[in-house]
Amino acid sequence: MNNDFLQEYRQGAEIHRQVRQWAQKTIKPGMTLTEIAEGIEDGVRHLTGHQGLEEGDNLKGGMGFPTGLSLNHCAAHYTPNAGNKMVLQQEDVMKVDFGVHINGRIVDSAFTVAFDHRYDPLLQAVKEATNTGIKASAINLLNSNFID
Numbered sequence: 001m002n003n004d005f006l007q008e009y010r011q012g013a014e015i016h017r018q019v020r021q022w023a024q025k026t027i028k029p030g031m032t033l034t035e036i037a038e039g040i041e042d043g044v045r046h047l048t049g050h051q052g053l054e055e056g057d058n059l060k061g062g063m064g065f066p067t068g069l070s071l072n073h074c075a076a077h078y079t080p081n082a083g084n085k086m087v088l089q090q091e092d093v094m095k096v097d098f099g100v101h102i103n104g105r106i107v108d109s110a111f112t113v114a115f116d117h118r119y120d121p122l123l124q125a126v127k128e129a130t131n132t133g134i135k136a137s138a139i140n141l142l143n144s145n146f147i148d
Contacts, residue, residue, distance in 0.1 A: 012100045012107035019043040020111065027113055029090040033080035037067040040098050064099025064106035091116050
């Protein structure tokens with residue numbers, strides 16, 4: 001197997017892990033969805049070293065797809081447009097989905113944030129279901145913090 005192929009996936013995964021950890025610590029009620037998306041996307045661009053300002057630069061590395069920030073009953077794939085004024089509220093549940101690519105090799109994961117403790121059982125159920133799915137798939141994971 002081509003080691004460059006694996007190295008590119010590992011690089012993308014490490015960048016995704018760092019940006020995901022930043023987002024999980026930083027996202028708070030009162031932030032606009034645009035601020036959150038820009039923070040995630042700026043982090044990915046910084047860590048990949050590809051700002052996308054030169055012709056062809058986005059083909060080398062950067063965002064795998066637009067950041068998804070889906071609130072409450074919107075299940076997935078909502079991306080705030082520039083100038084979006086939506087503000088994350090204390091009672092919101094938000095699904096965050098973003099991807100990192102290195103030479104077209106996309107690493108993607110999503111996570112859910114909620115600040116109201118009444119949603120703690122929901123978040124725990126999602127975590128347990130994800131872990132059950134991973135175990136059932138018999139994937140040999142090398143990263144023990146797959147689910148944060």
